[in-house]
Amino acid sequence: MKGSQVRLEGLSKRFGKVEVLRPLDLEVQPGELVAFLGPSGCGKTTTLLLIAGIYQPSSGGIFFDGKQVNSLHPKDRDIGMVFQSYALYPHLNLFENIAFPLRLKRIAQAEVRRRVDQVAEFLGIAQVLFRRPGQVSGGQQQRAALARALVKEPSLLLLDEPLSNLDARIRLSARSEIRRLQQDLGITSVLVTHDQSEALAMADRVAVFSTGQVQQFATPEELYHRPSNTFVAGFVGDPPMNLLQGTFTEGKFDWDGLTIPVPPGHPGGSGYLGVRPEDIRLGGEIPTRLGIAEPLGREVLLSLDLGEGKTLKVLTPAGTRLAPGASLGLELRGAPLHFFDAEGRRVGS
């Protein structure tokens, strides 16, 4: 199976007067898994449906392996797609659901049987093939939907929130399973999700969407360590990055009366200072008071009160027993700091 290369050039979509997707440029390399990450209504699913050919672009172009496919019917795009609702055909059993794309291609019965059996075996649903979708579990429905998308060996796999209807335990295993499958088959894939941990865990590269625009398109590491603006900084990472709004002056950041020493490279003037909760250490000289402590198992998430409505989130190893209201000192020196200008754009490395 060969994955195709996907290129979007100035792609935009308007529904009436509403611009749901602003002109977008993006490239997915053959065999790569790219995640579209963003809150609901950000344009990620619209982009996916444009790639699938279900929506027509308002402007711009979609290219598969360099060939423009803008006006190509979905059935001629050689794609497989998995929907959040799985969208299995309730009147057909799983075998016929999976066989449906092959039947449309008028493939001989013996070959259909061989390929459906093979993909069903591969995904572990061989023993429930002759039940209807309503008679199998959610996890099995999800696998059947995946099998239906894969059975015709498409060169592009589109996944629209494929895991969000699964319960938490199966979701983790399904996540790694899909990733392994995708890598084994070398199939180019686009995954739409609102779950950042899913995007970071599964994707080679992640495009973070917000308000119909791609905010950043980078590897998970890059997104996490070098978010290109305050939206990405606040969206990627759980718990999210602390974003402090204040004023940069020579070697210092003034956060509403609290002065934090900062290394050079900051924008100067008003802007944002970002610091991840796990990069802040306790035991420094910035005085705070503990608001609430949320035990997360391995770590404890502290909400620290710095007075005048200023709060910071800090992750500390579990085991520290702290009473609400306790006085704690903070240390920011040596922590990786992120600088953003007044518009929220990243400044410096």
Place this chain on the structure above:
Amino acid sequence: MGLNRRVWPWWAVLLGLLSLPIVAGYLWLVLSSLSNQMHGLLPTGGWKLQNWRFLWESVGGRPSIWGALSNTLIFAFGVAALEVLISAMTAYAISRLRFPGRGIYLGMILVLHSFPAVSLLIAIFYILRLLGLFDTLIGVILVKAALDIPLGIWVLKGFFDGLSWDMEMAALTDGASRWVIFWRIALPLVRPGLLALGTFALLSAWGEFILPYTLIISNKTWTLSLYLQSLIGAVDLTDYGLLAAVGLFYLLPVVVLFLLGQRYLLDIYGGGSKG
């Protein structure tokens, strides 16, 4: 919510009393078709199979009942098939496709449905004459189906509206065209609606009188309702026994059909789609 056990018997009695006239009507039909003479609901003058003689001989120069029966079957099934097919295709298009004038079209269907058929009779008569379809079964089938299709479209549109869009998009990416989706995905999923509409269309056509009465002259193309009417309005004989027997004969296929089809009719909402 269940009915109160103590109140229920009284309701049953009341409902029973209200149904009595209809029950009496059927009873009269059965009894008089088999007896010589009736005095109210009491058969007098002994039993008589002669009332059913229309089954094996022509009555007063009328054509054979079997011809009328086959005409009625062709008429009813023709109307039902045409109505279901056209309603389903139109309803799918209105429910799922975007095309210019869709809103106006939708409104016009509703207006069309509110037309009383009788007010169109004369116009229909001229149109059929013009088309050479006057006094033919095909002509009446077309007219009856055309008059009933607007309602069918509305009913089936509701069923198609209930299908998930995801499923349709999935079928598109699976490689299906809209035509294939209609036949292989959408139609099977609205089967309860098709069966219900088909049955009602069949029953409505079976009982249709005014259209065949106006548009059919020659007794070779008579339907059963015309046959029955010819007995009611006959000057040559007023044979109530014969009338009752023909009436019963006219009724039986509907009863059989209902007995066979009630499982589907009562299960209209049993086949919904679950994602």
